[in-house]
Amino acid sequence: MTHQIIYRYRLEYDTKVAGVVLPVMILRGDHAEAVNAAVDTGSTLCVFQREIAERLGIRIEEGIEDYVSAMGTIIKVYGHEVTLVIEELSMDLIVYFPAYQQIPRNLLGRQGFLQRMLFGLDDYEGVVYFGHHSDQ
Amino acid sequence: MATNNLEITLDERQHLDRLLSSDKPLALTLGDASEEKVRLPERLKSLLKQILRELSRGREVAVLAADAEMTTQEAADYLKVSRGYLVRVIDRGEIPSRMVGNQRRLKINDVQLYEKKMGRIVEPPVKMRDMSKDMKWLSEHRHEYAGKWVAVYEDRLVASGDNAKEVYAEVDRVGLPQTMVTFIEEPLPQRKAERA
Numbered sequence: 492m493t494h495q496i497i498y499r500y501r502l503e504y505d506t507k508v509a510g511v512v513l514p515v516m517i518l519r520g521d522h523a524e525a526v527n528a529a530v531d532t533g534s535t536l537c538v539f540q541r542e543i544a545e546r547l548g549i550r551i552e553e554g555i556e557d558y559v560s561a562m563g564t565i566i567k568v569y570g571h572e573v574t575l576v577i578e579e580l581s582m583d584l585i586v587y588f589p590a591y592q593q594i595p596r597n598l599l600g601r602q603g604f605l606q607r608m609l610f611g612l613d614d615y616e617g618v619v620y621f622g623h624h625s626d627q
Numbered sequence: 628m629a630t631n632n633l634e635i636t637l638d639e640r641q642h643l644d645r646l647l648s649s650d651k652p653l654a655l656t657l658g659d660a661s662e663e664k665v666r667l668p669e670r671l672k673s674l675l676k677q678i679l680r681e682l683s684r685g686r687e688v689a690v691l692a693a694d695a696e697m698t699t700q701e702a703a704d705y706l707k708v709s710r711g712y713l714v715r716v717i718d719r720g721e722i723p724s725r726m727v728g729n730q731r732r733l734k735i736n737d738v739q740l741y742e743k744k745m746g747r748i749v750e751p752p753v754k755m756r757d758m759s760k761d762m763k764w765l766s767e768h769r770h771e772y773a774g775k776w777v778a779v780y781e782d783r784l785v786a787s788g789d790n791a792k793e794v795y796a797e798v799d800r801v802g803l804p805q806t807m808v809t810f811i812e813e814p815l816p817q818r819k820a821e822r823a
Contacts, residue, residue, distance in 0.1 A: 542791035584746030603746030
């Protein structure tokens with residue numbers, strides 16, 4: 492049995508870096524920042540660096556409080572509504588920012604991001620394919 | 628839970644928006660009877676404006692009490708998912724529920740919070756530029772800038788530094804739109820077998 496999924500978008504990524512790191516735009520109000528973020532199927536939440544929240548004018552501690560587990564430690568995070576753009580795909584979602592810790596990379600997790608899209612990975616070629624369910 | 632669809636024309640919306648943006652007090656009148664006139668609380672203006680804004684975006688609007696509850700079917704309809712999917716979400720503990728007899732009830736606040744967390748596909752508010760050159764630059768210069776923040780625009784380095792603040796300051800000074808700013812992680816130590 493074969494299966495066919497239609498992906499509207501295709502992005503190449505750097506296979507020399509650990510993980511699948513993609514360029515994204517993060518927006519809030521009139522502020523927009525171009526950043527890198529790693530696709531993380533093991534992460535429930537989308538977690539971005541504190542510096543980006545500050546840049547977007549977000550008061551981190553006023554967001555929705557939650558916790559994430561990373562490398563054996565529990566990190567307190569606060570969620571805020573933002574818009575993410577990746578290629579021509581855009582979504583409003585809640586991105587979380589650490590209360591105190593510095594994190595080395597931004598993470599695109601399941602809630603709000605992977606849950607919302609179809610995602611195909613060709614790690615041999617270093618290519619991701621993605622799109623929305625309605626593209627089928 | 629009762630909802631009503633309300634269709635409103637562009638002219639009506641603009642007129643209402645103008646009235647609601649006015650500093651003058653808002654009053655409700657029944658027909659032409661001036662004696663049947665009641666002044667509305669100022670707080671109501673922002674709520675009415677919010678309703679108009681959502682309607683103009685083509686979204687449905689329902690006014691509900693904050694502490695009201697929904698059945699699983701009502702919540703599934705509201706979230707536009709199947710009831711089966713919603714039950715799995717509840718079973719995973721992502722939306723709290725309580726049992727009334729043999730039925731679950733969900734607080735509207737909890738359902739709305741879950742809706743926000745689910746995310747929503749929207750029209751891109753900006754056109755993202757092609758960042759393939761930026762990514763290529765990062766790939767080629769990763770080792771030179773490990774442990775630093777860098778700002779890249781296509782195939783050129785705009786700024787680099789030990790902290791994000793000084794890099795962003797330089798990005799603002801240069802003023803190139805959608806300059807990519809990122810922290811470059813230190814590479815992991817090579818495994819023994821790879822070093823040998």
